[in-house]
Every structure is written in structure tokens, then in C-alpha cells.
Amino acid sequence: MSERGERTDRLGAEGPAPLWEVFVRARRGLAHTHVGSLHAPDAELALHNARDLYTRRQEGVSIWVVPASAITASSPDEKDAFFDPAADKVYRHPTFYEVPEGAAHL
């Protein structure tokens, strides 16, 4: 019994299974959208659980699962430094510019 696979070692570990973030593509042509998260011991079971939890009413045609620990997120503390500088730079929007006379197909 000493040759059990590494794959399932975490099943015997204490505590809840790792957290996974779930992304579902509603139909062809759309991007995968974050729909929620779930616990699962490995990627294959995470995919199965996601199918049961998030697509049982035909919500999707494709699922991604990503270990929550693999996601690097911006911090709320850095919100000002990250996002405020964009507020006064109206020239970054195309509507800031007037279309010159005669440029019909710009």
C-alpha cells in the first residue's frame, strides 16, 4: 500500500480541499466569464463539480477551472494608485477628438 499515487495525496490531508475559480463560456463567440468558485481535491474533479454547480441549466458550452492560489489580484489598498490616474485623461477616449471636415471614413 506504499505505492499510492501522488495525485490523491491531498485527499488524505487535513482541512478542506483547495479552492478553484470557475469560468464559463455561455456560447460560441463569447469570452469565458467568471461565475464563482468551488472546492475540489484536483483539477479533474474541479471540472466535474463546476459542470454540476454552474452549468446544470444550460449556462455554458465550455468551462475553465483555475486554482484560486494561481490568481494574482490587485489590492484594494492600491486602488488609488492603480485606477485614479486614469480619471482625468479624457484624451484616452476616442470621443475626445473631433473628426476633421472631409474625413468621412475615419
Added chain:
Amino acid sequence: MNGPFAFTLALGDDALIAAQRLAEWTTRAPEMEEDIALANIALDQLGAARLLLSYAGELEGAGRDEDALAYLREDREFRNCLLVELPNGDFAVTMAKLLVLSAYQLPLYTALAGCPDERLAAIGAKARKESAYHLDHATLWVKRLGDGTEESHRRMQSGIDQVWPYAHELFAARPDTPVDPATLRAEFDAAVGAVLAEATIAVPDSGWAPAGGRDGVHTEHLSYLLAEMQVLHRAHPGAHW
């Protein structure tokens, strides 16, 4: 009982009793995600049971609908295999039962999809996709538990040991039916054998092969299950949502 009616009734009873047993896991599964997975599988079985029992009622021609067949028969009138009425046991026993049941239902429904009876063919075509998923789900868990920790391996082996004798009844020859279950045994052995090998689970070599479900001779467990399943309908005939 005429042949087509008895055959359809047996398949419907398999699905109905399997659904009722699996539903007992609701709110009791090891984790929330698995709770929903088991409830989904139970609902798939219930969906197949409704189609099969409705059609069985039509084949019988005595005016019994799906509710009459599900709620107003005694235990001796049920034709399900013994496997599905067995208690759930621990999670490993339930996964062993699901593995055996789905590895039997998948080739059965697949063969049914090509049979001359259009209604049975349509039911088979719908149900086989669900069975394929059930088999996939049971396979995932049997591999993980069998090839997991010392304790999970011990429980998985014990689950297979408990369930295995009841697999033989599923494949008893019935040459006069649309699909003779005996012809599915080789496919079952290959599929389940591969899963158990990867799960490092030994195939039990017990010669014990309990049977009788197809003749209405059941274990006592079925009677308790039916009492719970039928009590509301018997107290309030015709009750519906």
C-alpha cells in the same frame, strides 16, 4: 406479464430505486459539491424512470400511469435488480454501486438506442449520455479512493467486495428481450476491470451471485425504501405539486 412490458418495467424500476437511494445522500454527502453531483445523478435516474414507467404502463394497457406504477405497487411487484436497493453504506460503497450500475446501464442504453422499438430507442439515446457521465463520475472517485490513502483504499476495496456479487444478476440471459443483458457482460468486464486495475482494487473472485429482483424476490431493504417513497402518495392519492 408480457415480454416488452416486463423488460421496460425492470429498467424503469432499476432507475427509480437507484434515484431514491441516491437522493438519500442529499445534505449528507462528504462535501457540498458532491452533494449536488449525487442529486444531479439521482435526478437523471428519475427522469429515465419516468419515461420508462410511463411507456411500461402503455405497453401493459391496463390504464396504469407512471405514478400508479411507482407508488401503488407492493415490494413483490417491483422488478428492479437487488443492486440498486442495497443500502448506501459509506461513500465508497455508494461509488462502487454507481460504478457497477452505470457500467451496466451505459452499454444497455446504447444497445437500446439501436433497437426496433422507437420509444425504447429514443429513451436509450437520451439516457446513455447521462449514464456516460455517471460512469465518468464513479470512475473518478473509485480511482481516487482506491489509489489514495491506506484508509480510502481499504474502504474502496471493501465497497467493491460488498457490491460485486450483485453485479451477476444484471447480466442474466433474457434472449427474448430487445437487448439481451448477457451480451453486455464482456463490455462491462472490460470497462470496470480497467477502472479497478488503475484504482489498485482487486476484482473479488467470490462465486456468490444473489438474484431474484427480476422475479420480485427482494431484500428487506426494498420494503423500507418503498415505505418512505410511497407514504405521501398513499396517504393523499393523486397528490401533486
